[in-house]
Amino acid sequence: MTEYVLASEASARTRSHAIKLHDAEGFEGMRKAGRLAAEVLDALVPHVVPGVTTGELDDIVREHMLRGGGIPATLGYRGFTHSCCISLNHVVCHGIPGDRALKDGDIANIDVTVIVDGWHGDTSRMFLVGDVGIKAKRLVDVTYECMMLGIEQARPGNTMGDVAHAIQSFAEKHRYGVVRDFCGHGLGQLFHDAPEVVHAGRPGTGPELKPGMFFTIEPMINIGKPGVKMLDDGWTAVTRDRTLSAQFEHSIGITETGCEIFTKSPKGLDRPPY
Numbered sequence: 001m002t003e004y005v006l007a008s009e010a011s012a013r014t015r016s017h018a019i020k021l022h023d024a025e026g027f028e029g030m031r032k033a034g035r036l037a038a039e040v041l042d043a044l045v046p047h048v049v050p051g052v053t054t055g056e057l058d059d060i061v062r063e064h065m066l067r068g069g070g071i072p073a074t075l076g077y078r079g080f081t082h083s084c085c086i087s088l089n090h091v092v093c094h095g096i097p098g099d100r101a102l103k104d105g106d107i108a109n110i111d112v113t114v115i116v117d118g119w120h121g122d123t124s125r126m127f128l129v130g131d132v133g134i135k136a137k138r139l140v141d142v143t144y145e146c147m148m149l150g151i152e153q154a155r156p157g158n159t160m161g162d163v164a165h166a167i168q169s170f171a172e173k174h175r176y177g178v179v180r181d182f183c184g185h186g187l188g189q190l191f192h193d194a195p196e197v198v199h200a201g202r203p204g205t206g207p208e209l210k211p212g213m214f215f216t217i218e219p220m221i222n223i224g225k226p227g228v229k230m231l232d233d234g235w236t237a238v239t240r241d242r243t244l245s246a247q248f249e250h251s252i253g254i255t256e257t258g259c260e261i262f263t264k265s266p267k268g269l270d271r272p273p274y
Contacts, residue, residue, distance in 0.1 A: 002195075002207040007188065019186065019194050021212030026119075026188060027253055027260065030214060033121030034251050034262025036068045037114045041125050042267045045274045048127040050104045054086040057110065058097035065114045073113035073120055073191050080235065085111040085124075092220050092228050092237040092245045093182055104130035107140060109247045113191065120187045122216050123263035124249040128272045135223065136244055142174050143221040143246040144271045150199070150217045154252055154259040158209050164201030167219045177226030179245070182237065184216040187251060211256050218249030 007020040022030075043064050047057060062083035065072050072083035080096075087095035087109040088102075095109075102108065111124035126140045149166040171178045184197030195207050199219040224243030231238060239245050248271075251262045264270060 004210060007212070015190055015193050017194055019207060019210075019213060020188060021210060022188060022214055022253065023212065026212070026214070029117060029119035030121070030188065030251065030253055030262045033070070033114060033116040033119040034123070035121070035266065036065065036070050036116055037112050037121030037123045037251075038263045038265050039068060040064045040112050040114065041110060041123065042265055042269050044110060044127070045269060048102065048108060048110070048129060050102055050130045053099055053101050054088075054095070054097040055099060057086060058082050058084055061110075061112055065112075068114075070114035070116040070121075073115050073122075077191065083112075085109075087111070087245070087247070089244055090239045090242050092179055092222070092239060093247060094235045094237055096233060096235055102129045105132055105136075106130070107132060107136050107244065107246060111247075111249065118189050120189070120191050120251075121263060122187055122191075122249065122251045124218065124247055125270070126246050126248060126272055127274075139176065139221065139223050139244055139246045140272060142171065142176060143219060144248050146171050146199075146219045146221055147217055147248040147250065150219065151250065151252060151259060151261065154209060154217065154254060156209055156211055156254060156256065159204055159206045160195060160197060160209070161201040161205030162203050163217065164198050164206070165203045168200040171219070171221050177222040177224055179220035179222060179226050179228055181228050182220060184218045184249070186213070186215045188214045209254050211254050213254040214251065216249055216251050218247060220245060220247045
């Protein structure tokens with residue numbers, strides 16, 4: 001049985017199994033945080049080119065967050081020492097920025113989370129580096145559509161299973177694999193909160209969606225099989241079969257009539273090419 005609590009009556013910074021339902025103040029906080037997160041990704045567009053290192057991009061992320069009045073949520077989180085995750089090609093998620101220079105033909109997921117006045121804005125986009133092949137472009141396009149189809153199902157009365165099924169059915173129609181090892185999550189004044197948001201499932205299953213819920217939808221889609229493995233660094237997840245992987249992520253809030261996307265690009269740069 002799923003438990004729901006009013007965020008105003010719960011400990012906002014303590015995770016529990018109960019799903020928090022937020023009020024207008026929470027929506028306003030998430031709009032500010034989500035907008036800055038989206039602005040950070042917008043600012044990266046001219047910099048994601050062959051020759052730049054992932055570490056240099058991480059520096060830009062951190063500087064833009066601080067200049068915008070936020071702080072990077074990942075910096076120091078469980079020992080993570082960077083301001084974003086950058087996952088290239090067969091890296092599924094949680095790629096660590098460093099000395100790796102981007103190459104012509106790479107695809108890159110850049111995942112940022114910023115804290116503004118205690119609220120978390122969490123979003124990621126795919127970037128195409130130079131001249132990218134047709135198969136990679138198609139994977140990126142399908143992955144974006146998977147996320148948006150999931151978001152279309154995010155409305156009161158539907159379930160998490162409805163969101164998951166929309167994503168899974170579209171990905172598998174294109175013979176892609178949907179990663180099961182990682183999922184979306186509730187957020188707000190916590191980085192990760194209830195509920196878990198899986199990206200493969202059956203309609204009508206899982207928690208019912210209610211106004212005031214905040215969570216991410218962030219499908220990870222592989223050209224090959226869905227299996228992943230962790231590298232020795234304890235963070236980086238890669239496809240087991242070394243095929244390409246892509247991901248997009250938005251933070252959303254359930255409204256009385258549907259959902260609000262907090263992390264839409266102010267410049268309309270939600271999907272490549274930018």
